Amino acid sequence: MNTDTIITTSNYLTLIVFFLVFFGISAVSYFSLLKREEFNFMKKKNATGERFSSQSKPIYGGTVFFGCIILAFVYIFLFCSNVDTMSTTTLLICCVLAFGMGFVDDLNNFSPIFKLVFQILCALLFIFSNDHIATSDNIFLNSLLTIVWVVGIMNSINMLDNMDGITSSVSLIIGLALTSLSHNSDTFILLALLASLSAFLIWNWNPAKMYMGDNGSQLLGVLLSYFSIKYVWNSGNTIIGVNYEQIIFISLMFLIPMTDTITVAINRFIGGRSPFVGDKYHTTHCLVYKGFSISKAVLLLDIITLIGSGLAWYFIKYANSTITITEAAILASFATFIFLWFYFFNLRVRKEHNLLYKKNNE
Numbered sequence: 001m002n003t004d005t006i007i008t009t010s011n012y013l014t015l016i017v018f019f020l021v022f023f024g025i026s027a028v029s030y031f032s033l034l035k036r037e038e039f040n041f042m043k044k045k046n047a048t049g050e051r052f053s054s055q056s057k058p059i060y061g062g063t064v065f066f067g068c069i070i071l072a073f074v075y076i077f078l079f080c081s082n083v084d085t086m087s088t089t090t091l092l093i094c095c096v097l098a099f100g101m102g103f104v105d106d107l108n109n110f111s112p113i114f115k116l117v118f119q120i121l122c123a124l125l126f127i128f129s130n131d132h133i134a135t136s137d138n139i140f141l142n143s144l145l146t147i148v149w150v151v152g153i154m155n156s157i158n159m160l161d162n163m164d165g166i167t168s169s170v171s172l173i174i175g176l177a178l179t180s181l182s183h184n185s186d187t188f189i190l191l192a193l194l195a196s197l198s199a200f201l202i203w204n205w206n207p208a209k210m211y212m213g214d215n216g217s218q219l220l221g222v223l224l225s226y227f228s229i230k231y232v233w234n235s236g237n238t239i240i241g242v243n244y245e246q247i248i249f250i251s252l253m254f255l256i257p258m259t260d261t262i263t264v265a266i267n268r269f270i271g272g273r274s275p276f277v278g279d280k281y282h283t284t285h286c287l288v289y290k291g292f293s294i295s296k297a298v299l300l301l302d303i304i305t306l307i308g309s310g311l312a313w314y315f316i317k318y319a320n321s322t323i324t325i326t327e328a329a330i331l332a333s334f335a336t337f338i339f340l341w342f343y344f345f346n347l348r349v350r351k352e353h354n355l356l357y358k359k360n361n362e
Contacts, residue, residue, distance in 0.1 A: 018075075019191045021195075023196075023198055025195075026195055026199035030199060030203055030210065033058070033063075034203070034210065058211070061210060062215035062216025063215065064196055064200065065219050065220065066215070068196040072188050073092050075188060090125050090126065091189075091226055095223065097122055099215050100215075102213065102215035105214050106215055115155075115158075118218075119154045119218075126150060135234065150222070153221050154218055156221070156257035159261050161216075162284060164204060165201060165204050165205040166298045169201060169298060169302050170305050172198065174228075174254065175193055178224070180313060181231040186230070190223075243321075245328065246321070248331050250312070251335045253309045256305045256308075259339045259342050267346055267347050268281075271350060283342050286349040286350075287300065308335070
Protein backbone atom coordinates (compact mmCIF):
# COMPACT_ATOMS: atom_id res chain seq x y z
CA MET A 1 0.00 0.00 0.00
CA ASN A 2 1.54 3.30 -1.04
CA THR A 3 0.62 5.53 1.89
CA ASP A 4 2.60 8.44 0.46
CA THR A 5 0.10 8.62 -2.39
CA ILE A 6 -2.79 8.42 0.04
CA ILE A 7 -1.57 11.49 1.93
CA THR A 8 -0.95 13.59 -1.15
CA THR A 9 -4.39 12.78 -2.59
CA SER A 10 -6.07 13.99 0.62
CA ASN A 11 -7.47 10.64 1.63
CA TYR A 12 -7.67 11.44 5.31
CA LEU A 13 -9.49 8.24 6.26
CA THR A 14 -6.19 6.35 6.59
CA LEU A 15 -4.78 9.10 8.77
CA ILE A 16 -7.86 9.20 10.98
CA VAL A 17 -7.81 5.43 11.46
CA PHE A 18 -4.07 5.55 12.18
CA PHE A 19 -4.58 8.25 14.82
CA LEU A 20 -7.48 6.41 16.48
CA VAL A 21 -5.57 3.13 16.61
CA PHE A 22 -2.58 4.80 18.29
CA PHE A 23 -4.86 6.75 20.62
CA GLY A 24 -6.46 3.47 21.66
CA ILE A 25 -3.08 1.78 22.15
CA SER A 26 -1.91 4.72 24.27
CA ALA A 27 -5.06 4.92 26.40
CA VAL A 28 -5.03 1.20 27.13
CA SER A 29 -1.32 1.34 27.95
CA TYR A 30 -1.72 4.22 30.42
CA PHE A 31 -4.69 2.57 32.09
CA SER A 32 -2.87 -0.76 32.36
CA LEU A 33 0.34 0.77 33.73
CA LEU A 34 -1.55 2.57 36.49
CA LYS A 35 -3.13 -0.73 37.54
CA ARG A 36 0.13 -2.71 37.66
CA GLU A 37 2.07 -2.36 40.92
CA GLU A 38 5.22 -3.90 39.45
CA PHE A 39 5.78 -0.69 37.44
CA ASN A 40 5.78 1.54 40.53
CA PHE A 41 9.58 1.81 40.30
CA MET A 42 9.08 4.18 37.35
CA LYS A 43 9.26 7.37 39.42
CA LYS A 44 11.75 10.22 39.44
CA LYS A 45 14.79 9.61 41.61
CA ASN A 46 14.89 13.27 42.64
CA ALA A 47 11.51 13.12 44.39
CA THR A 48 12.58 15.54 47.14
CA GLY A 49 13.83 18.35 44.90
CA GLU A 50 12.24 21.80 45.10
CA ARG A 51 9.26 21.60 42.80
CA PHE A 52 5.75 23.06 42.62
CA SER A 53 4.10 19.68 43.29
CA SER A 54 5.07 16.20 44.39
CA GLN A 55 7.41 14.28 42.10
CA SER A 56 6.35 10.91 43.51
CA LYS A 57 3.75 10.17 40.84
CA PRO A 58 4.61 7.57 38.16
CA ILE A 59 6.34 8.74 34.97
CA TYR A 60 4.59 6.47 32.48
CA GLY A 61 4.01 9.15 29.86
CA GLY A 62 7.37 9.03 28.14
CA THR A 63 7.40 5.24 28.04
CA VAL A 64 4.15 5.14 26.08
CA PHE A 65 5.31 8.02 23.84
CA PHE A 66 8.38 5.99 23.00
CA GLY A 67 6.43 2.79 22.34
CA CYS A 68 4.06 4.59 19.95
CA ILE A 69 6.93 6.29 18.12
CA ILE A 70 8.73 2.96 17.64
CA LEU A 71 5.53 1.40 16.29
CA ALA A 72 5.18 4.35 13.90
CA PHE A 73 8.71 3.79 12.60
CA VAL A 74 7.95 0.11 12.08
CA TYR A 75 4.83 1.06 10.12
CA ILE A 76 6.79 3.50 7.99
CA PHE A 77 9.52 1.02 7.08
CA LEU A 78 6.95 -1.66 6.26
CA PHE A 79 4.30 0.27 4.37
CA CYS A 80 5.60 3.66 3.22
CA SER A 81 7.40 4.00 -0.09
CA ASN A 82 10.06 6.56 -0.99
CA VAL A 83 11.21 6.86 2.62
CA ASP A 84 14.36 8.91 3.14
CA THR A 85 16.22 6.06 4.83
CA MET A 86 19.13 8.18 6.05
CA SER A 87 17.01 10.89 7.68
CA THR A 88 14.43 8.49 9.08
CA THR A 89 17.07 6.19 10.56
CA THR A 90 18.89 9.17 12.07
CA LEU A 91 15.67 10.41 13.68
CA LEU A 92 15.01 6.92 15.05
CA ILE A 93 18.49 6.77 16.59
CA CYS A 94 18.03 10.22 18.13
CA CYS A 95 14.66 9.18 19.59
CA VAL A 96 16.28 6.15 21.21
CA LEU A 97 19.14 8.30 22.55
CA ALA A 98 16.81 11.00 23.91
CA PHE A 99 14.41 8.57 25.55
CA GLY A 100 17.18 6.39 26.94
CA MET A 101 19.08 9.36 28.34
CA GLY A 102 15.94 10.77 29.95
CA PHE A 103 14.91 7.41 31.39
CA VAL A 104 18.32 6.77 32.95
CA ASP A 105 18.37 10.32 34.32
CA ASP A 106 14.91 9.88 35.83
CA LEU A 107 16.03 6.82 37.75
CA ASN A 108 19.50 8.09 38.75
CA ASN A 109 19.31 11.92 38.77
CA PHE A 110 22.56 12.67 36.92
CA SER A 111 24.09 16.14 36.46
CA PRO A 112 22.96 18.48 33.63
CA ILE A 113 26.20 17.68 31.79
CA PHE A 114 24.95 14.14 31.25
CA LYS A 115 21.90 15.47 29.38
CA LEU A 116 23.93 18.05 27.47
CA VAL A 117 26.25 15.43 25.98
CA PHE A 118 23.35 13.45 24.52
CA GLN A 119 21.54 16.58 23.34
CA ILE A 120 24.62 17.78 21.44
CA LEU A 121 25.04 14.27 20.01
CA CYS A 122 21.48 14.38 18.63
CA ALA A 123 22.17 17.78 17.07
CA LEU A 124 25.39 16.52 15.46
CA LEU A 125 23.58 13.49 14.04
CA PHE A 126 21.04 15.82 12.43
CA ILE A 127 23.87 17.87 10.93
CA PHE A 128 25.70 14.81 9.56
CA SER A 129 22.48 13.45 8.00
CA ASN A 130 21.86 16.85 6.35
CA ASP A 131 18.77 17.50 8.51
CA HIS A 132 20.18 20.73 9.89
CA ILE A 133 18.87 24.28 9.83
CA ALA A 134 19.37 25.84 6.40
CA THR A 135 18.08 29.34 6.89
CA SER A 136 21.26 31.01 5.57
CA ASP A 137 24.00 30.40 3.02
CA ASN A 138 26.60 30.01 5.79
CA ILE A 139 27.06 26.34 6.69
CA PHE A 140 28.87 27.17 9.94
CA LEU A 141 26.05 29.45 11.08
CA ASN A 142 23.50 26.80 10.13
CA SER A 143 25.38 24.13 12.08
CA LEU A 144 25.74 26.35 15.13
CA LEU A 145 22.05 27.27 14.99
CA THR A 146 21.15 23.59 14.74
CA ILE A 147 23.12 22.70 17.87
CA VAL A 148 21.72 25.65 19.81
CA TRP A 149 18.18 24.90 18.62
CA VAL A 150 18.16 21.16 19.36
CA VAL A 151 19.82 21.60 22.77
CA GLY A 152 17.61 24.60 23.54
CA ILE A 153 14.30 22.93 22.66
CA MET A 154 15.14 19.68 24.44
CA ASN A 155 15.87 21.72 27.57
CA SER A 156 12.91 24.06 27.06
CA ILE A 157 10.39 21.24 26.80
CA ASN A 158 11.98 19.63 29.86
CA MET A 159 11.86 22.85 31.89
CA LEU A 160 8.28 23.57 30.83
CA ASP A 161 7.23 20.24 32.33
CA ASN A 162 6.63 21.87 35.71
CA MET A 163 2.85 21.72 36.19
CA ASP A 164 -0.02 19.36 35.41
CA GLY A 165 -0.92 19.39 31.73
CA ILE A 166 1.32 22.23 30.53
CA THR A 167 4.00 20.47 28.49
CA SER A 168 1.63 17.86 27.06
CA SER A 169 -0.95 20.45 25.93
CA VAL A 170 1.57 22.98 24.57
CA SER A 171 3.44 20.21 22.72
CA LEU A 172 0.14 18.90 21.38
CA ILE A 173 -0.69 22.30 19.85
CA ILE A 174 2.79 22.73 18.34
CA GLY A 175 2.69 19.14 17.09
CA LEU A 176 -0.68 19.73 15.46
CA ALA A 177 0.72 22.69 13.50
CA LEU A 178 3.76 20.67 12.44
CA THR A 179 1.56 17.74 11.41
CA SER A 180 -0.48 20.00 9.16
CA LEU A 181 2.75 21.17 7.49
CA SER A 182 4.25 17.68 7.19
CA HIS A 183 4.06 15.19 4.34
CA ASN A 184 4.71 11.55 3.53
CA SER A 185 6.08 9.32 6.29
CA ASP A 186 6.70 12.25 8.67
CA THR A 187 2.94 12.63 9.06
CA PHE A 188 2.62 9.17 10.57
CA ILE A 189 5.33 9.82 13.17
CA LEU A 190 3.67 13.07 14.18
CA LEU A 191 0.21 11.47 14.27
CA ALA A 192 1.52 8.75 16.58
CA LEU A 193 2.93 11.48 18.82
CA LEU A 194 -0.34 13.45 18.78
CA ALA A 195 -2.33 10.32 19.62
CA SER A 196 -0.15 9.40 22.60
CA LEU A 197 -0.13 13.02 23.85
CA SER A 198 -3.93 13.27 23.55
CA ALA A 199 -4.43 10.08 25.57
CA PHE A 200 -1.78 11.17 28.09
CA LEU A 201 -3.65 14.43 28.77
CA ILE A 202 -6.56 12.41 30.18
CA TRP A 203 -4.35 11.41 33.11
CA ASN A 204 -1.98 14.40 33.08
CA TRP A 205 -4.56 17.20 33.32
CA ASN A 206 -4.93 18.69 36.78
CA PRO A 207 -5.08 16.87 39.12
CA ALA A 208 -2.54 14.65 37.33
CA LYS A 209 -2.29 10.95 38.03
CA MET A 210 0.97 10.55 36.10
CA TYR A 211 3.82 12.54 34.58
CA MET A 212 5.90 12.10 31.44
CA GLY A 213 9.27 12.30 33.19
CA ASP A 214 12.52 13.45 31.59
CA ASN A 215 12.31 10.41 29.29
CA GLY A 216 9.12 11.86 27.82
CA SER A 217 10.18 15.51 27.70
CA GLN A 218 13.54 14.68 26.09
CA LEU A 219 11.81 12.53 23.46
CA LEU A 220 9.30 15.31 22.78
CA GLY A 221 12.14 17.81 22.56
CA VAL A 222 14.12 15.89 19.96
CA LEU A 223 11.01 15.22 17.83
CA LEU A 224 9.74 18.80 17.95
CA SER A 225 13.20 20.23 17.24
CA TYR A 226 13.66 17.89 14.24
CA PHE A 227 10.29 18.56 12.62
CA SER A 228 10.47 22.29 13.33
CA ILE A 229 13.83 22.38 11.53
CA LYS A 230 12.33 20.57 8.57
CA TYR A 231 9.02 22.42 8.28
CA VAL A 232 9.56 25.82 9.91
CA TRP A 233 13.24 26.73 9.92
CA ASN A 234 13.69 25.40 6.38
CA SER A 235 10.37 26.60 5.00
CA GLY A 236 11.94 29.48 3.04
CA ASN A 237 12.33 29.45 -0.71
CA THR A 238 15.93 30.64 -0.62
CA ILE A 239 18.96 30.50 1.66
CA ILE A 240 20.65 33.59 0.28
CA GLY A 241 21.63 35.76 3.25
CA VAL A 242 19.62 35.11 6.42
CA ASN A 243 15.89 34.40 6.28
CA TYR A 244 14.46 36.54 9.07
CA GLU A 245 10.96 35.23 8.28
CA GLN A 246 11.83 31.77 9.60
CA ILE A 247 13.24 33.24 12.81
CA ILE A 248 9.92 35.02 13.37
CA PHE A 249 7.88 31.89 12.56
CA ILE A 250 9.89 29.68 14.89
CA SER A 251 9.66 32.27 17.67
CA LEU A 252 5.88 32.37 17.31
CA MET A 253 5.40 28.60 17.27
CA PHE A 254 7.65 27.98 20.30
CA LEU A 255 6.78 31.23 22.05
CA ILE A 256 5.80 29.74 25.41
CA PRO A 257 8.65 27.18 25.79
CA MET A 258 11.25 29.76 24.73
CA THR A 259 9.76 32.54 26.88
CA ASP A 260 9.55 30.36 29.98
CA THR A 261 13.08 28.99 29.61
CA ILE A 262 14.78 32.32 28.90
CA THR A 263 12.79 34.13 31.60
CA VAL A 264 13.46 31.53 34.27
CA ALA A 265 17.16 31.20 33.38
CA ILE A 266 17.78 34.97 33.51
CA ASN A 267 15.83 35.56 36.71
CA ARG A 268 17.45 32.58 38.46
CA PHE A 269 20.84 34.01 37.53
CA ILE A 270 19.85 37.48 38.79
CA GLY A 271 18.66 35.88 42.01
CA GLY A 272 21.99 34.17 42.52
CA ARG A 273 20.77 30.67 41.63
CA SER A 274 21.96 28.26 39.01
CA PRO A 275 19.75 28.24 35.88
CA PHE A 276 19.92 24.44 36.00
CA VAL A 277 18.52 24.05 39.54
CA GLY A 278 14.73 23.71 39.61
CA ASP A 279 12.46 25.99 41.61
CA LYS A 280 8.81 27.05 41.94
CA TYR A 281 8.90 30.24 39.88
CA HIS A 282 8.18 29.22 36.32
CA THR A 283 5.67 31.23 34.31
CA THR A 284 2.92 28.78 35.23
CA HIS A 285 3.73 28.98 38.94
CA CYS A 286 3.76 32.77 38.96
CA LEU A 287 0.31 32.84 37.36
CA VAL A 288 -1.00 30.58 40.13
CA TYR A 289 0.60 32.79 42.81
CA LYS A 290 -1.34 35.70 41.32
CA GLY A 291 -4.71 33.97 41.59
CA PHE A 292 -5.03 31.72 38.54
CA SER A 293 -6.09 28.15 39.09
CA ILE A 294 -3.70 25.55 37.67
CA SER A 295 -6.11 24.71 34.84
CA LYS A 296 -6.68 28.37 33.94
CA ALA A 297 -2.93 29.10 33.96
CA VAL A 298 -2.34 26.20 31.59
CA LEU A 299 -5.23 27.22 29.35
CA LEU A 300 -3.87 30.79 29.09
CA LEU A 301 -0.49 29.53 27.90
CA ASP A 302 -2.23 27.07 25.57
CA ILE A 303 -4.21 29.92 23.99
CA ILE A 304 -1.02 31.94 23.44
CA THR A 305 0.62 28.87 21.90
CA LEU A 306 -2.41 28.33 19.69
CA ILE A 307 -2.27 31.94 18.45
CA GLY A 308 1.48 31.86 17.85
CA SER A 309 1.48 28.45 16.17
CA GLY A 310 -1.59 29.37 14.14
CA LEU A 311 0.05 32.52 12.79
CA ALA A 312 3.27 30.68 11.90
CA TRP A 313 1.28 27.84 10.32
CA TYR A 314 -0.81 30.24 8.21
CA PHE A 315 2.12 32.17 6.75
CA ILE A 316 4.11 29.01 6.03
CA LYS A 317 1.23 27.07 4.49
CA TYR A 318 -0.75 29.76 2.70
CA ALA A 319 1.64 32.68 2.24
CA ASN A 320 4.51 30.45 1.12
CA SER A 321 6.66 31.73 4.02
CA THR A 322 6.60 35.22 2.55
CA ILE A 323 5.71 38.21 4.71
CA THR A 324 5.90 41.94 4.17
CA ILE A 325 7.94 44.25 6.36
CA THR A 326 4.73 45.44 8.02
CA GLU A 327 3.59 41.88 8.73
CA ALA A 328 7.02 40.98 10.06
CA ALA A 329 6.97 44.01 12.38
CA ILE A 330 3.50 43.09 13.72
CA LEU A 331 4.39 39.43 14.29
CA ALA A 332 7.73 40.27 15.90
CA SER A 333 6.04 42.87 18.12
CA PHE A 334 3.50 40.30 19.31
CA ALA A 335 6.22 37.79 20.22
CA THR A 336 8.33 40.49 21.90
CA PHE A 337 5.34 41.78 23.91
CA ILE A 338 4.51 38.30 25.22
CA PHE A 339 8.12 37.68 26.18
CA LEU A 340 8.61 41.02 27.95
CA TRP A 341 5.26 40.80 29.74
CA PHE A 342 5.99 37.36 31.17
CA TYR A 343 9.61 38.25 31.94
CA PHE A 344 8.78 41.27 34.10
CA PHE A 345 5.74 39.50 35.55
CA ASN A 346 8.00 36.61 36.64
CA LEU A 347 10.60 39.02 38.01
CA ARG A 348 7.97 40.91 40.03
CA VAL A 349 6.55 37.73 41.56
CA ARG A 350 10.03 36.53 42.51
CA LYS A 351 10.77 39.85 44.23
CA GLU A 352 7.45 39.78 46.06
CA HIS A 353 8.04 36.27 47.34
CA ASN A 354 11.61 37.00 48.34
CA LEU A 355 10.44 40.06 50.31
CA LEU A 356 7.67 38.05 51.96
CA TYR A 357 10.13 35.33 52.83
CA LYS A 358 12.51 37.79 54.49
CA LYS A 359 9.67 39.57 56.31
CA ASN A 360 8.29 36.34 57.69
CA ASN A 361 11.71 35.32 58.97
CA GLU A 362 12.71 38.61 60.61
